Amino acid sequence: MSVANLPTPKRKKLPLTQGQLALPLAAFLTLFYVIPMVVLLAASFQPARGGGFTLAQYAEFFTDSANIRVLTLTFWLGLQVTIACLIFGYPVAYFYHQATARWKTILTFLILLPLLTSAVVRTFGWVVILGRQGLINSLLVGLGMIDEPIKLLFTHLGVAMAMTQIWLPLMVLSIIASLSQIDPRLAAASESLGGGKWRTFWQITLPLSLPGIISGCLLVFALTVSSFVTPSIIGGGQLMYMPTLIYQQGVVLLNKPFAAAVSAVLLIMVLIVVFLLSTLGQRTRKYVQ
Amino acid sequence: MTVDSPRAAHASTGDLTQLDRISFSWVITSIALFSLFVLTLPTLIVLIASLSSAQTLQFPPPGFSFQWYISLFNYPELWSAAVTSLQAAVGTTVICVVLGVCACLAMAGSRANWVSAMDALVMSPLALPGVAVGLGILTYLSLMGVRLSIWTLMIGHVVICIPYVVRTTLASLSQLGSAMNEASTVLGASPQYTFFHVTLPLIQQGVIIGAFMTFLTSFDNITVSLFLSDARTEVLPIRMWSMIENDLDVRAAAISGILIVITAIFMIVMERASGLSKSLMSDRA
Numbered sequence: 001m002s003v004a005n006l007p008t009p010k011r012k013k014l015p016l017t018q019g020q021l022a023l024p025l026a027a028f029l030t031l032f033y034v035i036p037m038v039v040l041l042a043a044s045f046q047p048a049r050g051g052g053f054t055l056a057q058y059a060e061f062f063t064d065s066a067n068i069r070v071l072t073l074t075f076w077l078g079l080q081v082t083i084a085c086l087i088f089g090y091p092v093a094y095f096y097h098q099a100t101a102r103w104k105t106i107l108t109f110l111i112l113l114p115l116l117t118s119a120v121v122r123t124f125g126w127v128v129i130l131g132r133q134g135l136i137n138s139l140l141v142g143l144g145m146i147d148e149p150i151k152l153l154f155t156h157l158g159v160a161m162a163m164t165q166i167w168l169p170l171m172v173l174s175i176i177a178s179l180s181q182i183d184p185r186l187a188a189a190s191e192s193l194g195g196g197k198w199r200t201f202w203q204i205t206l207p208l209s210l211p212g213i214i215s216g217c218l219l220v221f222a223l224t225v226s227s228f229v230t231p232s233i234i235g236g237g238q239l240m241y242m243p244t245l246i247y248q249q250g251v252v253l254l255n256k257p258f259a260a261a262v263s264a265v266l267l268i269m270v271l272i273v274v275f276l277l278s279t280l281g282q283r284t285r286k287y288v289q
Numbered sequence: 290m291t292v293d294s295p296r297a298a299h300a301s302t303g304d305l306t307q308l309d310r311i312s313f314s315w316v317i318t319s320i321a322l323f324s325l326f327v328l329t330l331p332t333l334i335v336l337i338a339s340l341s342s343a344q345t346l347q348f349p350p351p352g353f354s355f356q357w358y359i360s361l362f363n364y365p366e367l368w369s370a371a372v373t374s375l376q377a378a379v380g381t382t383v384i385c386v387v388l389g390v391c392a393c394l395a396m397a398g399s400r401a402n403w404v405s406a407m408d409a410l411v412m413s414p415l416a417l418p419g420v421a422v423g424l425g426i427l428t429y430l431s432l433m434g435v436r437l438s439i440w441t442l443m444i445g446h447v448v449i450c451i452p453y454v455v456r457t458t459l460a461s462l463s464q465l466g467s468a469m470n471e472a473s474t475v476l477g478a479s480p481q482y483t484f485f486h487v488t489l490p491l492i493q494q495g496v497i498i499g500a501f502m503t504f505l506t507s508f509d510n511i512t513v514s515l516f517l518s519d520a521r522t523e524v525l526p527i528r529m530w531s532m533i534e535n536d537l538d539v540r541a542a543a544i545s546g547i548l549i550v551i552t553a554i555f556m557i558v559m560e561r562a563s564g565l566s567k568s569l570m571s572d573r574a
Binding site: 019020021022024025026028029032033034035036037039040043087088089091092094095107108109110111112113114116117118119120121122123124125126127128129131133134135138162165168169173176177180196197198201218219222225226227228229232233242243246247250251256259260263264266267270271274 | 306309310312313314316317318320321322323324325327328329330331332333334335338345346347348349387388389391392394395396399401403407410411414415416417418419420421422424425426427428429430432444445447448451505508509511512515516526529530533534537541542545548549552553555556557560565566569570
């Protein structure tokens with residue numbers, strides 16, 4: 001039958017043409033992403049002047065205590081912001097999960113608008129909140145709790161506060177996705193068996209939402225240690241973090257090999273944390289299933 | 290709105306259970322409300338500050354006026370930066386959608402080894418520091434003797450934005466399955482016809498949301514733009530960054546106000562049209 005014969009050749013052809021459709025993107029990424037990253041790594045092994053292979057840039061980075069401080073401060077910031085996002089984000093996700101449909105619409109708007117608003121705009125908001133004549137100082141002076149404005153802008157605490165607000169929506173979204181996967185009968189069963197709210201939360205809901213928590217933490221950590229605008233505006237000139245150091249060395253001081261080495265160190269730090277968390281994530285995913 | 294589930298009412302009674310329930314819902318609700326308040330605060334503050342009648346940035350403002358918004362009309366550098374940003378964002382979105390959707394068609398439903406490698410490659414810019422990506426591309430381009438232009442800017446933006454399009458499009462395609470595609474092929478439609486008349490209409494929501502996220506990410510990006518744009522191609526976020534960092538220019542509040550309003554409108558339109566929140570809250574997001 002001619003009809004029966006028709007689909008066969010086409011189906012055989014299909015995988016071939018379909019596979020080729022990925023080629024343009026693969027070529028683009030190889031040319032403008034993979035090769036540049038290799039070039040960057042290669043540049044980090046170059047001396048400041050001339051060619052050759054040297055570990056001098058890395059030696060320079062790790063022997064200067066100022067650079068080590070930048071590295072530990074960046075890691076510390078990533079850790080603090082991740083934990084703060086988790087503590088403040090989990091209740092928001094839980095609250096959203098339990099809310100009625102109408103409230104969900106409002107909550108969605110409140111969670112997504114900050115996420116979609118430009119990071120520069122939000123950072124600017126934090127400048128107004130933290131500044132000498134800003135919201136917190138006006139409030140505290142007005143209430144008579146302090147006589148002199150306290151310094152919040154250009155402090156590590158200020159940077160951590162602003163970054164927590166900026167990346168909080170991502171943690172919330174990630175946990176909401178995980179909470180919606182949990183069978184609601186589990187929590188109900190636990191409670192009807194006398195498990196209590198707190199016990200049900202700690203022993204059922206929280207462990208089952210671990211995949212979402214881990215992917216949220218992974219995102220927040222990676223984005224925090226890579227952030228440039230917020231630390232540079234809120235932190236000011238005195239507080240230096242890895243991305244600011246890379247920018248300063250690479251663009252302002254035009255010391256590209258050193259900037260490349262700092263980038264490589266930051267990259268390795270992110271990759272280690274991402275690797276650890278995603279291994280943990282896979283384990284919990286198995287456990288959940 | 291309570292966090293208690295109605296079924297909990299059937300749980301055993303007694304003061305301790307009562308205390309347990311009340312304390313739990315109180316703790317969760319109060320932290321959640323506090324977080325939501327802090328989450329919204331900066332945006333609100335910027336909107337209020339942008340309407341200030343004062344000459345310097347202070348909060349709360351002594352009075353209200355539209356002076357800062359009016360002053361924006363007399364700021365040509367800002368407008369040229371906004372136009373550059375818009376061009377870069379539109380170009381980036383178009384390139385990302387074309388490259389991304391094509392690649393997704395190849396990747397969806399295939400279990401070949403290269404697919405997981407490709408997936409990891411495409412998604413990796415999400416986790417890598419933008420400054421490193423920007424510096425890498427800059428080093429490479431200057432090695433090749435390429436001068437900075439709006440095109441170099443777009444190249445950098447495509448690399449960091451491509452995950453958004455691929456993620457949402459792949460999610461739509463995996464929901465679709467291959468049955469529709471096969472039916473269309475069996476009935477004698479050409480692959481092109483099948484794509485434009487069957488597949489694309491069915492995955493358009495995912496594509497639109499990916500395009501929307503790409504546009505916003507490109508428009509807002511600083512880390513990559515810092516390395517790949519020069520004085521002629523200065524983008525809006527970089528202009529705003531220098532305005533805020535150097536002298537706390539109140540005009541930055543007015544631009545921010547405009548951006549917040551535009552983002553909010555866009556978001557509501559996207560939510561109505563394509564279910565933005567559902568896509569962002571799904572497991573793959």
